[in-house]
Amino acid sequence: xxxxxxxxxxxxxxxxxxxxxxxxxxxxxxxxxxxxxxxxxxxxxxxxxxxxxxxxxxxxxxxxxxxxxxxxxxxxxxxxxxxxxxxxxxxxxxxxxxxxxxxxxxxxxxxxxxxxxxxxxxxxxxxxxxxxxxxxxxxxxxxxxxxxxxxxxxxxxxxxxxxxxxxxxxxxxxxxxxxxxxxxxxxxxxxxxxxxxxxxxxxxxxxxxxxxxxxxxxxxxxxxxxxxxxxxxxxxxxxxxxxxxxxxxxxxxxxxxxxxxxxxxxxxxxxxxxxxxxxxxxxxxxxxxxxxxxxxxxxxxxxxxxxxxxxxxxxxxxxxxxxxxxxxxxxxxxxxxxxxxxxxxxxxxxxxxxxxxxxxxxxxxxxxxxxxxxxxxxxxxxxxxxxxxxxxxxxxxxxxxxxxxxxxxxxxxxxxxxxxxxxxxxxxxxxxxxxxxxxxxxxxxxxxxxxxxxxxxxxxxxxxxxxxxxxxx
Ligand code: FUL
Ligand code: CA
Numbered sequence: 001x002x003x004x005x006x007x008x009x010x011x012x013x014x015x016x017x018x019x020x021x022x023x024x025x026x027x028x029x030x031x032x033x034x035x036x037x038x039x040x041x042x043x044x045x046x047x048x049x050x051x052x053x054x055x056x057x058x059x060x061x062x063x064x065x066x067x068x069x070x071x072x073x074x075x076x077x078x079x080x081x082x083x084x085x086x087x088x089x090x091x092x093x094x095x096x097x098x099x100x101x102x103x104x105x106x107x108x109x110x111x112x113x114x115x116x117x118x119x120x121x122x123x124x125x126x127x128x129x130x131x132x133x134x135x136x137x138x139x140x141x142x143x144x145x146x147x148x149x150x151x152x153x154x155x156x157x158x159x160x161x162x163x164x165x166x167x168x169x170x171x172x173x174x175x176x177x178x179x180x181x182x183x184x185x186x187x188x189x190x191x192x193x194x195x196x197x198x199x200x201x202x203x204x205x206x207x208x209x210x211x212x213x214x215x216x217x218x219x220x221x222x223x224x225x226x227x228x229x230x231x232x233x234x235x236x237x238x239x240x241x242x243x244x245x246x247x248x249x250x251x252x253x254x255x256x257x258x259x260x261x262x263x264x265x266x267x268x269x270x271x272x273x274x275x276x277x278x279x280x281x282x283x284x285x286x287x288x289x290x291x292x293x294x295x296x297x298x299x300x301x302x303x304x305x306x307x308x309x310x311x312x313x314x315x316x317x318x319x320x321x322x323x324x325x326x327x328x329x330x331x332x333x334x335x336x337x338x339x340x341x342x343x344x345x346x347x348x349x350x351x352x353x354x355x356x357x358x359x360x361x362x363x364x365x366x367x368x369x370x371x372x373x374x375x376x377x378x379x380x381x382x383x384x385x386x387x388x389x390x391x392x393x394x395x396x397x398x399x400x401x402x403x404x405x406x407x408x409x410x411x412x413x414x415x416x417x418x419x420x421x422x423x424x425x426x427x428x429x430x431x432x433x434x435x436x437x438x439x440x441x442x443x444x445x446x447x448x449x450x451x452x453x454x455x456x457x458x459x460x461x462x463x464x465x466x467x468x469x470x471x472x473x
Contacts, residue, residue, distance in 0.1 A: 020358030024376050027408035027458035029238045029266040035220055036406060038179070038212045039268060039435045041139070042303050044090035045083040046272060046312035049125070050101045052280040053317055059187065060099030062111065062150030069101065069116035074319025076125070080132035082313070082321050086329040087336065092141035092181055092310065093129055095170050100150025104173070108166045111150045130174040141179035141211075142170050146195050147186040155191035164199050171207035180204045182215040184223070184246030195246070216250035217241040218267035224307055225256035229273035229298035231305040234431040237409050238263030261412070262457065268435070271302035274312035275325055281314035289324045293473055295332045296339075304400075304438030306409075339470035343369065344396060345388050345449075346466070353385040354378060356459070366465045374404035374463040382456040388449050388465060397443040398468040401451070403433045404461045411462075412455040419448040429454075433462075443469065 031039065051057075051064040053071075083091050096102050096109075103125035105114035114121045126142070133140040146163055153159045171177055182200065197215070204213055212220035222239055224231050236259030244251050259269065275295075276285040290298075295311075302309040313329065316322050345367045352363035354377040363386065365373035377384050399416060403409060413431050416439065417424040427441060427449075449467065453460045 021356050021361075021378065023360070024356070024379065024407055024459050024461055026406075027410050028262055029264060030408045031237070031266045031268070031405055034210055034212050035266060035268065038221065039308065039405065041089040041308060042436075043299075043309045043311070044088045044092065044139070044141075045079075045086070046143070046274075046310045047079060047091060047093045047315055048097070048274075048279040048281075048312055049315040050094055050097050050103065050280070051099055052097065053315065056282045056284070058278050058280060060097065060101070060149070062099045062101075062148070064099060064101070066101065066111055066115035067117045069113065070118045071315070071317060071319025074118070074123075074125070074128070076128040076132040077135065078320055079129065079315065080136040080138055082326045082329060083138055084136040085333070087333040088138070088311075090139035090141055090178055091129065091133055092143055092179055093126070094145075095126055095142045096144045096148070096166065098145045098147050098149055098183075098185065100148040102166070104170065106166050106169055108162050108169070109151060126170065126174045134175065139178035140175065141181060142177055143181040143183065144170065145183040145185070146193070146200070147183070147190070149190070155193050159193060160196040160199055164196070164203050167200060167203045168207065171204060177204075177208045177211045179221070180208070180211055180213045182213065182246065184216040184250060186247055197246070214270060216246040216256065217244050218265065220267065221270045221308075222259075222267045223250070223256055224269040224271045225253035227273055229271055229309075230301045231269055231271055231307040232258035233305065234258045235269060235306040235434060236261050236263060236432060237266055237268035237306060237405065237434050239267040240264050241267065269307040270310055271298070271307045272310040272312065273298055273302075274314070275328065276314060279312055279314065281316045281322070286322065286324060289328050292328065292331045292335060295328070296335055296473060299332075299336060300438050300440055303436060304440075306432060306434030306436060335473060339398060340400070340466075340468055342468065343466040344390060344394050344468060348391060349389045350375075350465070351387040351389070352377075354381045366462060369464070371402060371404075371463045374461050376461040377459045379459050381459055382453075384453045384460055386451045386453075386462075386465065388451075388467070390447055390449070390467070393445055393447050394467075395443050395445045395469050396449075396467045397441055398470050399439040399449070400464070400466040400468070401433045401437045401439070401462065402435060402464040404463040405435050407461050408458070409434050410456045410458045411453055411460050412457060414454055415452045417450040417452065418444055418446040419450075420446065424448075424450055
């Protein structure tokens with residue numbers, strides 16, 4: 001450490017409060033800058049679109065006539081407008097699904113929009129969508145399936161370089177990409193291909209260093225293990241991936257669903273789920289769009305369980321988001337906004353059983369509405385009690401907890417109690433928190449709530465405790 005001059009040392013002591021403790025040391029694997037920014041996005045749109053939209057298939061065979069792709073009214077601005085109005089932060093599109101069809105005129109394929117009937121082969125869906133995202137202030141992301149049922153070189157060593165070239169086109173021609181989504185799926189009894197993910201990831205890193213890379217096992221974001229929208233109640237953002245791969249080589253779904261406590265790498269979960277039964281549009285599912293209740297429950301089991309929500313809204317044969325889907329999305333946004341409208345704990349007094357010495361670690365930071373301020377205990381203290389005085393009898397049915405994850409995910413279990421007459425009464429006991437944990441329960445009326453940190457792997461560091469009274473749906 002550099003020597004401090006006396007006046008400098010003096011002012012240093014003044015600003016830190018004299019004997020203030022240092023900030024807690026990071027614990028275990030921690031998020032990088034890209035992952036921290038990604039975690040704050042919370043909710044964004046997936047779009048599955050391609051020949052399958054015109055054949056009512058989920059997995060095209062790659063031998064479909066490209067001429068069938070002809071979305072005559074395609075309007076990417078309608079998609080972006082819808083996502084924006086829905087409260088989403090980005091759109092990720094299937095640039096190339098398993099059938100190999102490219103939604104852009106790739107030089108490395110003969111199965112693309114160029115060979116389609118749409119705009120006489122002059123169209124480019126990625127170009128239109130990336131421009132629309134820019135216009136509406138959304139981030140743009142791309143899905144590409146390594147598994148390719150069309151490309152003649154699939155199954156030969158040359159294919160890896162061809163796929164890398166395709167990736168490069170996508171990552172150099174359409175502006176910044178915030179997330180690269182690699183699908184690990186592959187049908188049984190299909191051609192074998194050992195993927196060179198090291199090569200694929202390096203293409204993304206070179207051209208979009210700010211992007212996060214998703215696959216079953218990351219490296220930046222992992223699959224959450226099911227397509228129903230339900231992350232584990234226990235959900236660690238850390239995962240052990242050494243020796244694992246994508247698809248059949250991935251850790252068991254149950255492991256992806258909960259992560260590994262003390263896992264070696266920071267690889268948080270993303271929840272991908274479709275607003276309809278299938279990933280691609282089909283008129284047969286027009287009456288099967290998920291209900292508002294289903295979507296709210298998914299929100300709580302994704303964003304509310306330390307994950308981001310990637311909600312698929314398939315574009316129809318005209319090239320538009322169907323009105324039933326967009327109407328539902330608006331209802332969904334309204335319900336989210338109404339549920340988390342007024343934080344009844346904001347600015348309320350918090351009493352902590354232990355607080356790390358130093359102004360920047362105060363319990364008051366828990367209710368200041370800012371996620372960049374936090375409360376922490378002394379290093380050796382791993383359990384704590386936080387009592388929030390709501391000031392008056394208050395009805396509530398949601399509590400939102402957030403860890404300050406820049407320092408790692410630390411809390412292993414906690415309970416919540418509320419003042420009932422003169423005694424505190426147990427409300428619930430739960431496990432992990434992470435970026436965000438939403439707790440939902442039948443409405444109670446109380447003046448005080450208490451959070452007990454029961455177990456932590458390092459001194460707890462929480463940034464926010466918020467309390468809400470969500471209206472009934
Ligand atoms: C899966 C694919 O097989 C589905 O078609 C869809 O793209 C989904 C998001 O991922 O692995
Ligand atoms: Ca705070």
